[in-house]
């Protein structure tokens with residue numbers, strides 16, 4: 001059943017597809033492409049800038065989904081961010097091809113249709129447009145274009161959970177921090193180049209831990225990283241680059257090398273969002289004639305990874321009258337986050353968990369916790385996490401907003417005394433876990 005709209009859509013689609021060849025898209029071409037996609041698919045996409053770079057370039061985000069302009073209760077938010085290091089360019093281009101693939105597959109491919117009907121996908125092709133434009137001579141190894149215009153490494157620029165990060169927060173970083181605060185992101189990946197591996201949190205540690213910096217959700221992170229590496233054409237083989245090897249194509253961030261102020265730890269600790277870092281090419285800025293192969297090698301992995309946003313359990317916390325309660329602490333027993341995960345303004349929570357039996361604990365401080373045992377199936381293929389709502393028997397109860405400081409949480413632990421900090425036992429537990437798994 002073809003309507004006039006469809007025909008117009010297809011014509012636009014052809015022109016958009018024709019415009020997207022395998023080459024590098026500089027700022028103007030990138031903007032033209034994103035605007036063209038939005039014009040061709042106005043009800044499936046939402047294009048907005050979340051801020052500006054030091055040199056005033058827009059930080060574009062294209063949101064895709066059945067409800068692209070706003071959050072819908074029960075629909076998880078997913079994001080991909082690329083080109084944070086301006087001279088690492090593969091992610092920037094393959095995200096444009098991912099956009100093309102998603103919009104052209106909607107209502108044609110049943111899996112992509114269900115994915116877009118049940119997920120809101122945010123795509124930021126470049127977080128460092130100034131660094132990209134500053135890279136005049138493509139180089140496989142390293143150029144000044146890695147940094148933003150102020151010479152700051154954006155992946156060392158976020159507040160750090162372990163160490164006071166003294167770097168001054170850059171406009172690009174601040175924009176992403178505001179964006180993370182604005183949306184209930186559940187899952188994310190940060191696309192880099194210069195290696196071939198999927199790396200997961202933590203990147204830093206407290207104390208002098210050797211070898212591995214384990215988060216309470218280590219099993220989930222390993223699953224997420226493997227989902228990418230095993231759906232990639234070769235990452236899972238673990239060959240890496242330059243004789244560097246990574247078994248199964250994954251690594252704990254800290255095991256590989258320690259860094260402070262990275263975006264993935266920030267997402268996990270303060271953003272309630274599980275993020276991994278994907279290193280997609282040995283050569284940071286490869287010739288354009290290799291881009292088609294990079295897209296082919298990553299396409300299935302990019303899609304399978306998005307589906308993982310439907311792992312685990314989600315639901316709403318309400319009072320006796322059915323009114324949602326924001327800021328309720330909802331965590332799986334035995335997996336305390338250093339800064340406890342809380343419900344959003346709609347009283348929603350999302351917890352990424354592998355299949356198994358868990359006790360979910362919903363707590364409004366000052367009230368009795370509600371505990372529910374859930375059996376989580378392997379349901380990512382259903383495009384919905386298990387649903388488990390909580391209804392408190394009181395009315396009009398309030399939970400105060402999270403008071404997670406931007407100062408290093410783990411350092412606080414070392415400095416403060418147990419008597420002065422109410423949240424300290426969680427921190428202690430966390431640290432004990434970190435040390436115990438050493």
Ligand SMILES: *[C@@H]1O[C@H](CO)[C@@H](O)[C@H](O)[C@H]1NC(C)=O
Pocket residue numbers: 066110113114117
């Ligand atoms: C996706 O959503 C559209 C719009 O509501 C609907 O027409 C279509 O049936 C849905 N498709 C699937 C596979 O869920």
Ligand SMILES: *[C@@H]1O[C@H](CO)[C@@H](O)[C@H](O)[C@H]1NC(C)=O
Pocket residue numbers: 164165166
């Ligand atoms: C950061 O600043 C704090 C306070 O000014 C100082 O104590 C600390 O040593 C600094 N850290 C680094 C890594 O420079």
Ligand SMILES: *[C@@H]1O[C@H](CO)[C@@H](O)[C@H](O)[C@H]1NC(C)=O
Pocket residue numbers: 050051175178179182
């Ligand atoms: C935050 O959300 C509001 C309301 O949807 C929107 O107007 C604003 O642009 C968003 N800001 C960012 C940084 O995403």
Ligand SMILES: *[C@@H]1O[C@H](CO)[C@@H](O)[C@H](O)[C@H]1NC(C)=O
Pocket residue numbers: 329333340361362363369371
């Ligand atoms: C439930 O969570 C709250 C807040 O994090 C905590 O104080 C309480 O001990 C937890 N209850 C159980 C049984 O784990």
Ligand SMILES: *[C@@H]1O[C@H](CO)[C@@H](O)[C@H](O)[C@H]1NC(C)=O
Pocket residue numbers: 377378379382
């Ligand atoms: C997927 O959804 C169908 C229909 O709602 C349900 O019967 C099935 O058990 C679900 N499968 C999983 C693995 O959750």
Ligand SMILES: CC(=O)N[C@H]1CO[C@H](CO)[C@@H](O)[C@@H]1O
Pocket residue numbers: 162163204205206207258259260
């Ligand atoms: C507490 C701790 O180990 N912090 C480290 C975080 O990473 C920075 C940068 O590598 C180190 O200087 C810190 O010691």
Ligand SMILES: [Zn+2]
Pocket residue numbers: 085088192193194
């Ligand atoms: Zn990088």
